[in-house]
Amino acid sequence: MTDNMIILLNSLFKVAKIHADRLSTSRQHLQTKMPLSSHDVEAFTFDDMLLWEMFVNRFSKLQDLMGAKIFKAVIDYAGESTDSMTLIDRLHTLEKLGLIDNAVAWKDLREMRNHLAHEYPDAPETVANYLNKAFIMASVLIETLNKLEEFVNNLRIKNAIIN
Numbered sequence: 001m002t003d004n005m006i007i008l009l010n011s012l013f014k015v016a017k018i019h020a021d022r023l024s025t026s027r028q029h030l031q032t033k034m035p036l037s038s039h040d041v042e043a044f045t046f047d048d049m050l051l052w053e054m055f056v057n058r059f060s061k062l063q064d065l066m067g068a069k070i071f072k073a074v075i076d077y078a079g080e081s082t083d084s085m086t087l088i089d090r091l092h093t094l095e096k097l098g099l100i101d102n103a104v105a106w107k108d109l110r111e112m113r114n115h116l117a118h119e120y121p122d123a124p125e126t127v128a129n130y131l132n133k134a135f136i137m138a139s140v141l142i143e144t145l146n147k148l149e150e151f152v153n154n155l156r157i158k159n160a161i162i163n
Contacts, residue, residue, distance in 0.1 A: 005077050006156070012070050013149050019062035020142050026055035027138055035132045038124035052131065056116045059134055062141050063113045066148070067106070074099070074148050078155060099147050101140075109137055 029051050033040065044052070071090050072082045078097065082090060091103035100106050112134050120126045 005073070009070075009073050009077060009152055012065065012073055013145075013152075016062060016065055016070060016145055019058045019065065020145055022054060023058035023062060023138055024142060026051050026058065027135065030055060030135065034135055036128040038128050041124040041127045041131075055131075055138070056134070059138055059141065060113045060116055062145070063109050066141070066145060067110060070145075070148060074152060077152060097151070099151055100144055105140065106144075109141060112137055 033048070067087070071094060072085075075082050075085070075090055075093050075097075080093060085093070088103060091100065091106050094100045094106075095103055112130065115130050116134060120130075
């Protein structure tokens, strides 16, 4: 494991924790308004919209960062080459390592990120449905990030003892 890999992982986790902290903060403020109905969506105040914008933004950024960079870096750090791995291969590897519950659940998170990227001005029921699901899924993102970081830290300790 190179020093560059450790520097990369530290940098990725630092950014991810910012996203996770802001996602958690928005969830805490939105908790009392859950679950949402279509009427709730139509009655959003400016403050509600700001909180939901923060939630959606950080959900999307965290999911994207984990799927696009952190997963690859963690697998590489664990000693497996990701050069020829597709996303589904990486997900199956993470599943085998016990870092994600299952590949399908992660694909659902990715699809949710894609749904949240779109506006549905004439479909408040759809908006409420997606936000309700994403609200629950956000905890999976944060838990997965914590598992990944703990795995890397344990691997660092193990590598330090061996070397």
